[in-house]
Amino acid sequence: MNEVKMLLDELAAVCANPKAQLDAAVADGRKCVGVLPYFSPEELVYAAGMLPFGLWGAEMQANESKRYYPAFICSLLHTVLELGLKGALNDLSAIMVPICCDSLKGFGANWKYGVGEAVPVIDVAWAENRKIPAGVEFTRSQFRKVLGQLEAIAGDRVSDAEIGASVAVYNENRAALRAFSAAAARRPEAVSPTARCAAIKAGYFMDRAEHTEKLNALTAALAALPEQKWDGLRVVTTGILADSPALLRILEDNQIAVVGDQIAQESVNFRVDTPVTDDPVEGIAQRLGQVEGCSVLFDPGKQRGKELIELAKKVNADGILWVMTKFCDPEEYDYVPVKRMADAAGIPLLAVEVDQQMVNYEQARSAIEAFAEILRF
Amino acid sequence: MDERKPAKIVLRELQDRIAQDAWDAKQRGEKVGWCASNFPQEITTAMGIPVVYPENMGAAVGAKGGGQRMCEYAEGMGYSNDLCSYSRINFAYTDLKRCEELEIPFPDFLLCCNNICNCMIKWYENLALELDVPLILIDIPHLDAMTCDADRVKYIRAQFDDCIAQLEEITGKKMDYDRLNEVMSISQRSSKAWLRAVGYMSAEPSPFSGFDIFNNMAVACVGRGTVEAADAFEQLADEYAALVKEGKSTFKGEEKYRILFEGIACWSNLRFTYKTLQSRGINLTASIYGPAFSFLYSNLDELMAAYSYVPNSNCFEKELQLRVDDALKNKVDGAVFHMNRSCKHWSGNLYEMERQFREKTGVPTIVFDGDQSDPRCFSEAQYETRVDALTEIMEQRKKEAAQ
Numbered sequence: 001m002n003e004v005k006m007l008l009d010e011l012a013a014v015c016a017n018p019k020a021q022l023d024a025a026v027a028d029g030r031k032c033v034g035v036l037p038y039f040s041p042e043e044l045v046y047a048a049g050m051l052p053f054g055l056w057g058a059e060m061q062a063n064e065s066k067r068y069y070p071a072f073i074c075s076l077l078h079t080v081l082e083l084g085l086k087g088a089l090n091d092l093s094a095i096m097v098p099i100c101c102d103s104l105k106g107f108g109a110n111w112k113y114g115v116g117e118a119v120p121v122i123d124v125a126w127a128e129n130r131k132i133p134a135g136v137e138f139t140r141s142q143f144r145k146v147l148g149q150l151e152a153i154a155g156d157r158v159s160d161a162e163i164g165a166s167v168a169v170y171n172e173n174r175a176a177l178r179a180f181s182a183a184a185a186r187r188p189e190a191v192s193p194t195a196r197c198a199a200i201k202a203g204y205f206m207d208r209a210e211h212t213e214k215l216n217a218l219t220a221a222l223a224a225l226p227e228q229k230w231d232g233l234r235v236v237t238t239g240i241l242a243d244s245p246a247l248l249r250i251l252e253d254n255q256i257a258v259v260g261d262q263i264a265q266e267s268v269n270f271r272v273d274t275p276v277t278d279d280p281v282e283g284i285a286q287r288l289g290q291v292e293g294c295s296v297l298f299d300p301g302k303q304r305g306k307e308l309i310e311l312a313k314k315v316n317a318d319g320i321l322w323v324m325t326k327f328c329d330p331e332e333y334d335y336v337p338v339k340r341m342a343d344a345a346g347i348p349l350l351a352v353e354v355d356q357q358m359v360n361y362e363q364a365r366s367a368i369e370a371f372a373e374i375l376r377f
Numbered sequence: 378m379d380e381r382k383p384a385k386i387v388l389r390e391l392q393d394r395i396a397q398d399a400w401d402a403k404q405r406g407e408k409v410g411w412c413a414s415n416f417p418q419e420i421t422t423a424m425g426i427p428v429v430y431p432e433n434m435g436a437a438v439g440a441k442g443g444g445q446r447m448c449e450y451a452e453g454m455g456y457s458n459d460l461c462s463y464s465r466i467n468f469a470y471t472d473l474k475r476c477e478e479l480e481i482p483f484p485d486f487l488l489c490c491n492n493i494c495n496c497m498i499k500w501y502e503n504l505a506l507e508l509d510v511p512l513i514l515i516d517i518p519h520l521d522a523m524t525c526d527a528d529r530v531k532y533i534r535a536q537f538d539d540c541i542a543q544l545e546e547i548t549g550k551k552m553d554y555d556r557l558n559e560v561m562s563i564s565q566r567s568s569k570a571w572l573r574a575v576g577y578m579s580a581e582p583s584p585f586s587g588f589d590i591f592n593n594m595a596v597a598c599v600g601r602g603t604v605e606a607a608d609a610f611e612q613l614a615d616e617y618a619a620l621v622k623e624g625k626s627t628f629k630g631e632e633k634y635r636i637l638f639e640g641i642a643c644w645s646n647l648r649f650t651y652k653t654l655q656s657r658g659i660n661l662t663a664s665i666y667g668p669a670f671s672f673l674y675s676n677l678d679e680l681m682a683a684y685s686y687v688p689n690s691n692c693f694e695k696e697l698q699l700r701v702d703d704a705l706k707n708k709v710d711g712a713v714f715h716m717n718r719s720c721k722h723w724s725g726n727l728y729e730m731e732r733q734f735r736e737k738t739g740v741p742t743i744v745f746d747g748d749q750s751d752p753r754c755f756s757e758a759q760y761e762t763r764v765d766a767l768t769e770i771m772e773q774r775k776k777e778a779a780q
Contacts, residue, residue, distance in 0.1 A: 101495055330495075
């Protein structure tokens with residue numbers, strides 16, 4: 001148990017202070033590139049010898065960013081912009097900005113004219129028609145373009161062999177994340193929702209190889225724990241982010257374990273490996289066509305809903321918690337049909353709206369307490 | 378003396394006829410589609426496939442006073458009031474199957490295009506599921522440079538061809554490529570005539586009230602591949618030319634000030650937004666809808682690129698340039714920016730757009746909060762106060778210039 005706790009604490013410490021990771025990498029002489037969600041080709045950054053640094057917002061009040069974005073844009077983008085405007089991300093050599101949701105489309109210009117050219121923007125376009133050959137080819141061409149920009153920043157060419165090696169590191173990390181997620185679901189008494197989230201999220205701020213090492217050790221340590229019965233509830237989560245400390249504490253207070261997820265920051269990002277292909281960049285583009293369960297992806301037929309229900313059944317969840325990122329259009333559109341699908345499948349689903357600028361979670365607490373009572377009934 | 382009906386009547390009748398054609402086709406058992414406003418209309422026009430436009434319905438329902446009722450109904454279905462009001466109106470209609478302000482025939486297929494925004498994709502995904510009809514998406518990625526690159530053109534072209542194949546299967550109608558060339562050529566006539574018509578806004582006074590653009594652009598959007606539309610726009614341009622020659626205008630009262638109006642109209646508050654300006658002698662003489670509905674091209678590859686240049690699909694610098702050029706050409710004294718609650722894409726850079734626009738043009742600007750079809754997001758008092766402030770500055774500047 002001590003080893004489990006020690007490793008979880010170590011990863012939680014990374015999450016609690018990502019800036020320290022950035023500072024350490026820069027002090028080490030390693031360039032860092034900020035990576036905004038969703039599905040930026042992180043492997044290319046890593047292949048260029050740089051550290052991809054995840055930009056998933058922060059729990060803080062955004063003020064300066066409101067000179068650029070109106071208040072009705074998600075806090076994820078507001079707070080990343082706020083950090084940029086306050087100079088907290090000046091050590092980044094660039095940021096990658098996918099242009100895959102309407103709010104993200106405005107981010108690049110707001111950054112460019114607010115933060116300045118010191119941290120240049122790399123626009124990342126990919127095909128919404130991501131499964132058809134022309135879509136894969138377009139995504140490949142755009143990722144190659146991104147690679148050229150990364151090479152200029154790194155000051156060196158990146159070979160296909162280096163990209164292939166990076167893909168292998170990322171696939172190993174994804175495998176480690178899947179194994180950890182499964183182990184955590186079997187040991188809810190040992191891995192709280194807060195600890196689970198931090199262990200996964202830490203990977204966005206660490207070298208992925210190092211993260212894999214920690215996760216593998218953690219999974220092995222969890223497997224060695226004696227069996228223990230869990231009397232609490234089991235839920236799966238869905239949404240963009242479910243990393244709010246206050247929200248996760250409410251789950252813990254109500255004896256609710258997260259036994260699976262369909263969260264963009266979590267499993268959606270590691271459920272599918274990058275295929276190994278002759279042109280490794282094409283493999284990264286193909287992966288985009290294979291990922292499901294994320295509202296920013298073109299999803300005719302709402303595979304997301306089907307996948308979510310299958311997941312809930314597979315892990316024997318008592319219910320689904322939809323962590324709704326406030327002002328996120330794609331999530332708000334998906335909610336209605338997916339809720340109907342869950343209702344039809346007889347799986348209780350609760351949506352709780354979360355915002356990184358929120359300070360009072362009492363409404364969420366009341367809703368979750370009521371949901372827990374219903375699930376226990 | 379010209380015995381023809383005025384062009385604005387011809388355009389209105391043409392719009393009604395296009396809508397009626399869709400109902401008649403549905404009645405005959407033909408397949409009818411719902412279509413995104415900036416979907417390449419050349420495909421459906423050339424194939425003789427009737428389509429209707431939920432966005433236009435959203436605007437019309439808003440203008441006729443049904444926006445709030447329909448939006449609230451959609452919210453009752455679980456849709457957040459954060460979402461685009463056009464889509465909420467459409468979801469409400471899809472569920473209710475009726476709407477007292479305007480109805481459109483229900484679709485057998487959906488044609489989606491995200492060059493204006495990605496929320497179109499989610500909206501149409503939900504419709505496809507709800508109505509159990511096929512969905513075809515032409516994805517036009519947002520531009521990250523001033524021009525559309527060859528990779529984008531290739532990708533859009535492949536989807537264009539895929540779309541034709543899928544439509545042939547769904548409707549049983551075949552694409553005639555000679556007819557496609559003809560439609561492309563007619564569309565060029567319409568686009569050039571539209572550009573010529575709106576180009577007359579540079580005259581002083583402008584020969585028309587700029588709010589007319591909001592009415593006329595509906596046909597520019599849905600019917601520009603038809604000979605009737607091309608003729609009507611040419612007639613409209615001729616009428617404006619005649620007014621300019623005579624120094625006359627359809628704008629009621631003296632045109633004291635000229636402004637750029639940025640963003641979609643507040644359809645639910647159209648009269649108020651118009652009257653507040655008009656009563657102060659302010660005419661709209663510049664709007665992105667002028668240059669944006671041109672779609673100029675000379676071959677298929679250029680057509681693909683043209684659909685990347687619609688408002689909101691361009692990079693920030695291009696969007697800014699379009700507005701600044703339009704404002705300078707049309708000699709505006711000020712600008713009104715609509716922070717449209719429905720449109721995260723349009724609003725996401727609006728503050729920066731306003732700042733840089735003001736710097737580059739040197740004219741005063743205001744921003745007001747509103748919505749394209751949900752009147753709950755619009756405040757008459759706020760709008761009036763800000764327009765008053767703008768008027769004062771424009772008046773002061775005119776006095777200073779006269780001294």
